[in-house]
Amino acid sequence: MRAEQQIEAAHxxxxxxxxVAPPVRAAWLVAVAASIEAHADELVALAxxxxxxxxxxxxxxxxxxxxxxxxxxxxILAGENLDAxxxxxxxxxxxxxxxxxxxxxxxxxxxxxxxxxxxxFAFSVLGGDTASALAAGCAVVHKIHDGHPELGRRxxxxxxxxxxxxxxxEHLLSTVTGRDAAEALVDHPLTRAVxxxxxxxxxxxxxxxxxxxxxxxxxxxxxxxxxPVFATERAWALRGDEILTAYAQSFTMGMGQFCxxxxxxxxPTDRDQVARVVGDQVAQGxxxxxxxxxxxxxxxxxxxxxxxTDGIEVVVAGDxxxxxxxxxxxxxAEVIRGNPAILEREMFGPATLVIRYQPGEDLAGLAxxxxxxxxxxxxxxxxxxxxxxxxxxxQKSGRVLWNExxxxxxxxxxxxxxxxxxxxxxxxxxxxxxxxxARFMRPVAYQGFPAAQLPPxxxxxxxxxxxxxxxxxxxxxxxxxGSSS
Amino acid sequence: MRAEQQIEAAHxxxxxxxxVAPPVRAAWLVAVAASIEAHADELVALAxxxxxxxxxxxxxxxxxxxxxxxxxxxxILAGENLDAxxxxxxxxxxxxxxxxxxxxxxxxxxxxxxxxxxxxFAFSVLGGDTASALAAGCAVVHKIHDGHPELGRRxxxxxxxxxxxxxxxEHLLSTVTGRDAAEALVDHPLTRAVxxxxxxxxxxxxxxxxxxxxxxxxxxxxxxxxxPVFATERAWALRGDEILTAYAQSFTMGMGQFCxxxxxxxxPTDRDQVARVVGDQVAQGxxxxxxxxxxxxxxxxxxxxxxxTDGIEVVVAGDxxxxxxxxxxxxxAEVIRGNPAILEREMFGPATLVIRYQPGEDLAGLAxxxxxxxxxxxxxxxxxxxxxxxxxxxQKSGRVLWNExxxxxxxxxxxxxxxxxxxxxxxxxxxxxxxxxARFMRPVAYQGFPAAQLPPxxxxxxxxxxxxxxxxxxxxxxxxxGSSS
Numbered sequence: 001m002r003a004e005q006q007i008e009a010a011h012x013x014x015x016x017x018x019x020v021a022p023p024v025r026a027a028w029l030v031a032v033a034a035s036i037e038a039h040a041d042e043l044v045a046l047a048x049x050x051x052x053x054x055x056x057x058x059x060x061x062x063x064x065x066x067x068x069x070x071x072x073x074x075x076i077l078a079g080e081n082l083d084a085x086x087x088x089x090x091x092x093x094x095x096x097x098x099x100x101x102x103x104x105x106x107x108x109x110x111x112x113x114x115x116x117x118x119x120x121f122a123f124s125v126l127g128g129d130t131a132s133a134l135a136a137g138c139a140v141v142h143k144i145h146d147g148h149p150e151l152g153r154r155x156x157x158x159x160x161x162x163x164x165x166x167x168x169x170e171h172l173l174s175t176v177t178g179r180d181a182a183e184a185l186v187d188h189p190l191t192r193a194v195x196x197x198x199x200x201x202x203x204x205x206x207x208x209x210x211x212x213x214x215x216x217x218x219x220x221x222x223x224x225x226x227x228p229v230f231a232t233e234r235a236w237a238l239r240g241d242e243i244l245t246a247y248a249q250s251f252t253m254g255m256g257q258f259c260x261x262x263x264x265x266x267x268p269t270d271r272d273q274v275a276r277v278v279g280d281q282v283a284q285g286x287x288x289x290x291x292x293x294x295x296x297x298x299x300x301x302x303x304x305x306x307x308x309t310d311g312i313e314v315v316v317a318g319d320x321x322x323x324x325x326x327x328x329x330x331x332x333a334e335v336i337r338g339n340p341a342i343l344e345r346e347m348f349g350p351a352t353l354v355i356r357y358q359p360g361e362d363l364a365g366l367a368x369x370x371x372x373x374x375x376x377x378x379x380x381x382x383x384x385x386x387x388x389x390x391x392x393x394x395q396k397s398g399r400v401l402w403n404e405x406x407x408x409x410x411x412x413x414x415x416x417x418x419x420x421x422x423x424x425x426x427x428x429x430x431x432x433x434x435x436x437x438a439r440f441m442r443p444v445a446y447q448g449f450p451a452a453q454l455p456p457x458x459x460x461x462x463x464x465x466x467x468x469x470x471x472x473x474x475x476x477x478x479x480x481x482g483s484s485s
Numbered sequence: 486m487r488a489e490q491q492i493e494a495a496h497x498x499x500x501x502x503x504x505v506a507p508p509v510r511a512a513w514l515v516a517v518a519a520s521i522e523a524h525a526d527e528l529v530a531l532a533x534x535x536x537x538x539x540x541x542x543x544x545x546x547x548x549x550x551x552x553x554x555x556x557x558x559x560x561i562l563a564g565e566n567l568d569a570x571x572x573x574x575x576x577x578x579x580x581x582x583x584x585x586x587x588x589x590x591x592x593x594x595x596x597x598x599x600x601x602x603x604x605x606f607a608f609s610v611l612g613g614d615t616a617s618a619l620a621a622g623c624a625v626v627h628k629i630h631d632g633h634p635e636l637g638r639r640x641x642x643x644x645x646x647x648x649x650x651x652x653x654x655e656h657l658l659s660t661v662t663g664r665d666a667a668e669a670l671v672d673h674p675l676t677r678a679v680x681x682x683x684x685x686x687x688x689x690x691x692x693x694x695x696x697x698x699x700x701x702x703x704x705x706x707x708x709x710x711x712x713p714v715f716a717t718e719r720a721w722a723l724r725g726d727e728i729l730t731a732y733a734q735s736f737t738m739g740m741g742q743f744c745x746x747x748x749x750x751x752x753p754t755d756r757d758q759v760a761r762v763v764g765d766q767v768a769q770g771x772x773x774x775x776x777x778x779x780x781x782x783x784x785x786x787x788x789x790x791x792x793x794t795d796g797i798e799v800v801v802a803g804d805x806x807x808x809x810x811x812x813x814x815x816x817x818a819e820v821i822r823g824n825p826a827i828l829e830r831e832m833f834g835p836a837t838l839v840i841r842y843q844p845g846e847d848l849a850g851l852a853x854x855x856x857x858x859x860x861x862x863x864x865x866x867x868x869x870x871x872x873x874x875x876x877x878x879x880q881k882s883g884r885v886l887w888n889e890x891x892x893x894x895x896x897x898x899x900x901x902x903x904x905x906x907x908x909x910x911x912x913x914x915x916x917x918x919x920x921x922x923a924r925f926m927r928p929v930a931y932q933g934f935p936a937a938q939l940p941p942x943x944x945x946x947x948x949x950x951x952x953x954x955x956x957x958x959x960x961x962x963x964x965x966x967g968s969s970s
Contacts, residue, residue, distance in 0.1 A: 015876075060581070067580040085899040085920075095552040095896055096545070099889060103899040106879065211696035215857075215906045218913065372700075382935035390938075391500075394591065394929050404584060404933035411580055413957050414570040414588040416930035421700045428703065428927045435570075435928070442913045443920070444879050445901035448889035450867035453875075467959065472898050474952065476959045 003141075003181035004188060009171035010110045010139035011190045016169045018107050018137050021456065022464060026073045028168040029134060033069045035162035036062065036126060036155070043155060047120045050148040052289045057254060058121070065121040068128060068411045068432075072135040075434040079466020081105060081136060081441060084457045086470045099448055102458040105441035107137030109192035112185035114206075116197035117147035117291050118257045124148070125155040125175060128411075128431050129195030129220070134173065136440035138192075142175045143182045147292045152177075186210060193218045193440055197259070197431065199298075200224035200346070200422045207425050220439055221425035222417070224346045225374035226263035227406045230363050230389060232380040236268050241277050243379045244269070247352075248281035250405040252326045255288055256350035257295070260375055260406040263347060266355045266366060271330055274315045274354055278328050282316060282350075287323035290349055296324070299349035303327060306345060306353065311335030318351065326350040333357040333366060340369040364388040372420030372427070373397040375406035396420065398427065488626075488666035489673060494656035495595045495624035496675045501654045503592050503622050506941065507949060511558045513653040514619060518554040520647035521547065521611060521640070528640060532605045535633040537774045542739060543606070550606040553613060553896045553917075557620040560919040564951020566590060566621060566926060569942045571955045584933055587943040590926035592622030594677035597670035599691075601682035602632035602776045603742045609633070610640040610660060613896075613916050614680030614705070619658065621925035623677075627660045628667045632777045637662070671695060678703045678925055682744070682916065684783075685709035685831070685907045692910050705924055706910035707902070709831045710859035711748035712891045715848050715874060717865040721753050726762050728752070728864045732837075733766035735890040737811045740773055741835035742780070745860050745891040748832060751840045751851060756815055759800045759839055763813050767801060767835075772808035775834055781809070784834035788812060791830060791838065796820030803836065811835040818842040818851055825854040849873035857905030857912070858882040860891035881905060883912065 001009070017025070036043070044058045051058075075081060082105050090098040111133040115124035122128065125142050133140045144152030156175035163172055176185065185191055186209050194217065196206055203223035210219045231243050244267075251262050290296040306312055311331050318327035327350065336342055336355055347353075357366070367376070367389055376393035380386050380402065393400050398419030409417055415433035418424045424431075429439045446454060456463045467476045486494070502510070521528070529543045536543075560566060567590050574585040596618040600609035607613065610627050618625050629637030641660035648657055661670065670676055671694050679695060679702065681688055688708035695704045716728050735747050775781040791797055796816050803812035812835065821827055821840055832838075842851070852861070852874055861878035865871050865887065878885050883904030894902055900918035903909045909916075914924045931939060941948045952961045 019876075064580045070579070087895075087897040087899040093895070093897065094555070095549045098895045098897055101895060101897060101899045103901050109880075207701065208696070211693070216692065216910055218911075382938065391504075395594075398928070399930040399932060400934075401932040402934045402938065410572075410578070410583045410586060412572040412578065412583055412586060413954055414572040414586045414930055416588050416928045418928070425701055426703075428923075430928065438913075443883070443901040443903070443915065445884040445899060447884060447886040449885075449887045453867065453887065469898055474959065474961045476961065 003176050003184035006141055006171065006174050006176060007110055007185065007188045007190050010141050010174060013169040013172040014107065014109050014139040017172060019455070022076050022079065025135070025137065026077050028163055028166045029069055029073050031162040031166035032126065032159045033066045035158050037066050039158050043151065043158070046151040046154055047148060050151050051120050051291050053120070053254065054288065061119060061121045064411065065126055068122070069126065069131045071411060072131050072434055072437060075437060076135050079457065079464055080434065081437040082457050082466060083443065084466055084468040086458060086468060088471055101445055101447045102449070102454065103443050103445045104455060104457045105438065106444050108440050108442055109138060110190050111138045111140050111440055112191050112194045113140055113142045114182070114194070114196040114198065115142060115145040115152060117145050117295060118259070120148045120151050123197045125152050126159055128436055129197070130173070132436035133195070133440045135437045138440045139171065140173050141185055142173070143185060144175050144177045149177060187213065189215065191217060193220065195431070196221040198223070203425060218439065219425050220429055220431060222259060222431055223422045223424065225259055225419065225423045226343065226346050227260055227373055227375045227377070228264040228266065228367070228370060229262045229377040229379065230367065230393070231265065231267040232363070232378070232384055232386060233268050233359060234381050234384055235379045238381065240267070240269060240273065243267070244274065244277040245281050246405060248278045248326070250407045251352040252282055252285045252350050253407050255290060256326070257291055257348065258407050260409060262377065262406055263352050264343065264355060265352065266333070266357055266363065268359060268361070269354060269356055271313070271315055274328060274330060279316050282326040285326065287325060289323050295348065299324065299347060299351070302345060302347040303349070303351050306347065306351070309339070309342060311339070312342070312353070315354070324350060329353045331355055333361055336366065336369065343369055344371045364392045367392040367396065370396045372423045374417065374419045374423045375399045375401060377401040377404065377406055379403055398423065488661050488669040491626055491656070491659050491661060492595055492670065492673045492675050495626050495659060498654040498657040499592065499594050499624040502657060504940070507561050507564065510620070510622065511562050513648055513651045514554055514558050516647040516651035517611065517644045518551045520643050522551050524643045528606070528636065528643070531636040531639055532633060535636050536605050536776050538605070538739065539773065546604060546606045549896065550611055553607070554611065554616045556896060557616050557919055557922060560922060561620050564942065564949055565919065566922040567942050567951060568928065569951060569953040571943060571953060573956055586930055586932045587934070587939065588928050588930045589940060589942045590923065591929050593925050593927055594623060595675050596623045596625050596925055597628065597676050597679040598625055599628045599667070599679070599681040599683065600630040600637060602630050602780060603739070603744070605633045605636050608682045610637050611644055613921055614682070615658070617921035618680070618925045620922045623925045624656065625658050626670055627658070628670060629660050629662045634662060672698065674700065676702060678705065680916070681706040683708070688910060703924065704910050705914055705916060707744060707916055708907045708909065710744055710904065710908045711828065711831050712745055712858060712860045712862070713749040713751065713852070713855055714747045714862040714864065715852065715878070716750065716752040717848070717863070717869055717871060718753050718844060719866050719869055720864045723866065725752070725754060725758065729754070729759065729762040730766050731890060733763045733811070735892045736837040737767055737770045737835050738892050740775055741811070742776055742833065743892050745894060747862065747891055748837050749828065749840060750837065751818070751842055751848065753844060753846070754839060754841055756800055759813060759815055764801050767811040770811065772810060774808050780833065784809065784832060784836070787830060787832040788834070788836050791832065791836070794824070794827060796824070797827070797838070800839070809835060814838045816840055818846055821851065821854065828854055829856045849877045852877040852881065855881045857908045859902065859904045859908045860884045860886060862886040862889065862891055864888055883908065
């Protein structure tokens with residue numbers, strides 16, 4: 001089937017299923033989650049072969065992916081994604097008589113999802129974009145990442161078979177491969193939104209292509225982030241070695257192939273301390289080849305550029321064999337002030353840049369030189385007043401961490417995985433957590449409808465037992481929150 | 486002051502005020518509302534002189550504008566716009582131990598707002614975009630519409646003086662005029678979002694200009710809408726004349742200069758009925774000149790194109806003196822099927838197109854030919870099953886009405902003033918109602934923060950007494966809902 005035909009088939013599946021009750025859609029997704037779990041051994045083995053990631057990491061990622069799906073299922077059963085709002089007719093309304101008007105979110109239609117190379121489960125065929133789009137009631141056409149074609153194909157088969165057995169319409173989920181199909185997916189009039197996780201260059205190309213469409217559609221792109229960490233003088237004096245050790249663990253985790261890898265550390269350190277502590281730490285770490293030859297080439301080029309930059313020295317040297325060893329570069333705040341573009345260079349892989357600063361440094365001023373980020377972290381003592389720094393970091397990022405590390409993104413209600421461009425193309429939205437579902441819905445208001453003609457979510461009797469706002473007051477039905485408590 | 490300097494000053498005002506407590510911000514906006522009310526006579530007189538709209542209409546619009554501001558004030562006092570979400574650390578969380586993570590919406594920064602010609606109050610200096618952006622905590626630079634420069638200038642003065650007296654930072658709100666300033670506003674790196682209400686051509690130009698920015702920003706454009714009305718055969722048989730009369734009242738209201746003017750009526754009617762009923766009705770209506778010479782020229786051109794189209798006949802003829810008389814055109818479903826592009830031609834002013842259909846017509850099939858709309862209406866009997874038609878109208882529009890008329894947009898919680906392109910450039914958002922505030926905010930998550938370092942909205946003690954979701958369960962504080970009940 002050509003990509004265009006797949007998109008049309010996906011649209012038909014969307015039309016056929018857009019109005020099913022939450023428990024019906026939930027049952028489809030429950031079947032998918034169970035089937036992925038049942039095929040975990042096969043899928044993890046496929047992922048190992050195609051990505052060089054370890055079994056432990058991949059099993060954990062699969063568990064996370066299944067958990068995420070179940071959390072979103074609980075969310076749609078509670079109706080949180082519908083934002084159902086009812087205003088009864090009110091003759092005394094302040095601006096003049098108000099008609100009966102009711103609003104509910106409906107799914108957008110066909111969603112194109114581009115899988116990422118570095119999360120073969122959690123940001124791929126059944127990753128966060130697919131899970132949230134399906135939970136929203138959309139149909140999904142997933143572009144399998146070239147880095148794990150067999151895993152993508154097989155994950156798709158397992159999920160599609162589960163959907164079929166559970167009674168979902170054919171083509172609610174399908175997969176495509178290759179560049180032509182990817183372009184068709186972005187251009188097709190029936191595509192109503194696109195989700196993407198990848199490089200800034202690739203993401204910008206898609207953003208511009210979407211901007212040229214006759215009808216604009218939302219593009220949820222997660223692009224580049226360097227995830228700066230700021231250590232205060234006081235924290236460094238008390239636990240500098242400890243911070244450096246944890247930093248080394250975080251930036252080498254998964255060979256540094258995370259969008260949340262800390263790529264910058266601002267600290268009142270020196271060359272000897274970095275060499276000693278980080279050198280010790282990275283000598284102990286496991287090495288594996290990077291995800292793909294293409295990614296490796298990009299890493300080598302980015303690292304080479306950094307090493308060739310005036311004022312940057314190599315402190316912990318990586319070798320350049322099949323599995324690159326972690327590399328730590330060092331520069332100073334003065335160099336950065338003279339060439340702030342250094343802060344915008346992402347090295348996707350096991351390399352990082354330490355920026356040495358002198359006592360009395362204006363950390364907020366340094367932070368102001370940063371580009372948009374997914375995360376920004378501080379290492380500080382609880383009693384310190386670092387409000388000016390925090391104010392800038394909040395402006396620059398989507399998640400601010402205190403004495404924690406940005407790698408390891410929890411999937412929970414409060415999570416925000418997003419941030420100002422180029423971290424994402426849509427900073428108001430998250431690609432992780434139940435709040436991601438709303439990205440694939442839009443509101444529709446119903447005015448003056450006879451009771452029996454209203455959609456169930458807006459009927460006075462509340463047949464779906466969902467949370468609703470009625471005449472300005474919330475009426476919550478706290479069912480199925482997915483909480484462990 | 487040059488526009489660039491104004492934007493920088495607005496950014497400083499934003500930085501200075503982004504974190505004030507809701508009651509402080511509310512007090513600033515309360516002062517603005519009171520001051521506009523106090524200057525109502527002066528402002529309405531200015532508006533009359535510049536827009537040709539009547540005193541009654543303008544007074545009502547001013548009241549609506551003030552009401553809207555007060556409704557948004559109530560919303561931010563309740564904290565609904567913050568979407569505060571707290572997940573406590575949880576060692577038993579399903580995907581592995583969860584850190585303490587908390588999320589809150591923060592304001593975006595400087596917002597550029599382009600005023601509309603047809604609502605000199607409700608979509609202008611203190612219109613919905615400005616009110617929602619200020620409520621969100623943003624600073625606003627407002628581009629005054631060329632159609633009412635004196636009113637824009639004076640409204641700005643009154644509001645700015647009220648803000649100053651109430652203690653808000655200078656430049657939280659300012660106004661600009663002219664094309665150069667408008668372009669600076671769209672292009673400036675410190676501009677973080679743009680709101681616009683106007684023509685499809687103008688809006689698309691802005692959309693493309695924003696897409697070419699180095700850093701993309703959200704563009705909330707409300708462009709064109711033709712607002713189709715579908716009358717069923719049964720409804721027509723029972724009350725065809727009554728429907729035509731109400732249709733004539735709706736499309737001539739305010740000389741048809743509303744984005745929600747019904748521009749298409751699909752009905753099993755004939756030439757004689759339309760001529761008789763609508764002709765009678767429009768003969769009674771008041772005539773005033775259109776808002777501006779430019780708008781009049783656009784109306785004449787659009788109407789001329791329609792009249793020159795094969796298969797379209799003039800049934801109620803407008804004269805083309807200073808104040809154009811309402812004009813009704815008639816065509817058939819067959820003509821539309823052969824040339825569906827007719828349905829995409831907006832005539833902004835007192836003209837409308839009736840599409841005559843034959844018994845047994847497939848109304849859903851006709852509706853499928855439509856472009857994106859702000860509204861779509863049905864005239865039908867409560868006992869009819871018109872689900873296929875409703876399903877298509879929901880896909881095509883942001884508000885569906887049953888036996889009501891789209892003009893007269895209430896400001897309430899459930900309102901959705903939006904719709905698929907070209908009705909708007911951001912169909913997931915509304916420009917009317919408290920839900921509009923969220924357009925100018927973005928989420929930030931705080932992970933692992935010491936209790937005393939958290940922003941007030943996320944502290945366990947809930948010092949702002951706002952609604953929050955804690956570990957998946959909502960804790961509502963239903964204060965100040967603005968409801969009349």
